[in-house]
Amino acid sequence: MFKIPLSGILLGASKVPTKLFVPSIGLHVSAPMKLKEIHANKVGGKLIIEGAFVPSPRKDHLIPNNSECCSLCNLGLNVKHTDVLILSQFVRPDGCMMPQRITGLCKTQQKRMSKLVSMAHKAGLMCSLAPANSKKDTTKRKLWKKYNTYFDESTIKVYESHFKKIKENVILDYVKSRNQEIN
Amino acid sequence: MSQLGRVKQWNTFARCWHLFDAAWQNPLECAPSIEKYLKGLNKPIYHPLVDCGDHVVVINSKQIAFPGEEWRRRVYFHHTGYSGGATWTPAWELHDRDPTMIFRKAVYHHMKGNLFRRVVMERLHIYSDSNVPEEVIENITNQIPPLRSIPKTLGSYSKEEIEKYPKIIDYPEDFILSKN
Numbered sequence: 028m029f030k031i032p033l034s035g036i037l038l039g040a041s042k043v044p045t046k047l048f049v050p051s052i053g054l055h056v057s058a059p060m061k062l063k064e065i066h067a068n069k070v071g072g073k074l075i076i077e078g079a080f081v082p083s084p085r086k087d088h089l090i091p092n093n094s095e096c097c098s099l100c101n102l103g104l105n106v107k108h109t110d111v112l113i114l115s116q117f118v119r120p121d122g123c124m125m126p127q128r129i130t131g132l133c134k135t136q137q138k139r140m141s142k143l144v145s146m147a148h149k150a151g152l153m154c155s156l157a158p159a160n161s162k163k164d165t166t167k168r169k170l171w172k173k174y175n176t177y178f179d180e181s182t183i184k185v186y187e188s189h190f191k192k193i194k195e196n197v198i199l200d201y202v203k204s205r206n207q208e209i210n
Numbered sequence: 211m212s213q214l215g216r217v218k219q220w221n222t223f224a225r226c227w228h229l230f231d232a233a234w235q236n237p238l239e240c241a242p243s244i245e246k247y248l249k250g251l252n253k254p255i256y257h258p259l260v261d262c263g264d265h266v267v268v269i270n271s272k273q274i275a276f277p278g279e280e281w282r283r284r285v286y287f288h289h290t291g292y293s294g295g296a297t298w299t300p301a302w303e304l305h306d307r308d309p310t311m312i313f314r315k316a317v318y319h320h321m322k323g324n325l326f327r328r329v330v331m332e333r334l335h336i337y338s339d340s341n342v343p344e345e346v347i348e349n350i351t352n353q354i355p356p357l358r359s360i361p362k363t364l365g366s367y368s369k370e371e372i373e374k375y376p377k378i379i380d381y382p383e384d385f386i387l388s389k390n
Contacts, residue, residue, distance in 0.1 A: 063386045085377040109361040112375045155365045171302035175275035
């Protein structure tokens with residue numbers, strides 16, 4: 028018999044293949060390859076909560092990415108904090124930034140985007156994406172927060188270690204190609 | 211003289227009135243452009259001793275914008291003259307008391323200190339919102355172009371526009387959609 032680590036079932040439940048399914052535990056482990064939406068229906072006196080599979084709402088307007096780099100590096104955009112239509116794609120309905128494992132961006136872009144999102148929130152440009160009990164009118168904020176602010180994107184730190192690796196790779200590729208030409 | 215040349219001459223020798231919308235503008239950035247119209251630096255007959263400046267009407271001065279942490283960090287100093295009479299007021303606190311004062315101070319301090327400065331400042335009319343008296347509005351003939359574009363909020367776009375905008379990332383395959 029296979030030995031299944033328990034944490035593997037709990038955390039990566041959807042990634043565990045169906046062959047390793049153990050019925051004696053009483054846990055239903057499935058491998059859905061679709062997006063899920065949770066519906067709560069009241070039938071008579073019973074509350075039925077079920078997860079239904081739905082197609083992705085972004086399927087039709089998605090930009091295809093065939094390169095090795097992440098989808099944002101591929102486009103080569105200079106994103107500003109006022110580009111709310113782009114920034115709102117990385118954000119949950121309550122306004123918080125989605126983690127790297129969901130967005131699928133590289134480390135540098137993920138950090139940059141999360142800072143731009145916080146800038147857009149501070150400037151009051153994404154008020155519609157906020158928790159239900161929050162003040163959505165920026166003029167009702169406290170102290171200095173009620174006044175208009177804008178931000179300079181050049182203040183965002185760029186991590187040099189990222190570029191160091193790219194530079195090293197460029198040099199290594201160049202040396203490789205030179206060696207091939209000589210041979 | 212051509213018709214255009216005649217109008218140019220009228221505009222040069224008359225006192226024109228210009229409108230400036232201060233919504234989302236940095237007062238420190240737009241002070242030089244407003245000073246140009248107040249002193250008449252844009253006119254060919256300009257001379258420091260010639261009183262050829264125009265009037266400038268600034269509206270929506272309550273909606274001025276500052277970059278980053280400037281609202282907290284920018285401090286206005288005042289001294290009463292008595293010992294211990296020094297006060298340091300942050301920009302947001304001054305703006306609470308009088309929404310026109312930061313703009314007026316920005317233009318005043320940008321100009322060179324001489325005997326004409328206070329005379330020129332009399333031609334600057336600042337209003338905190340867009341409620342301007344009619345006797346002022348009827349004089350206005352020109353609008354000074356804004357330096358910064360007003361940013362669009364996400365709420366100003368329609369739901370269709372947001373949905374049809376090209377998407378950069380898609381949700382992963384085992385993602386649970388949360389309801390709005």
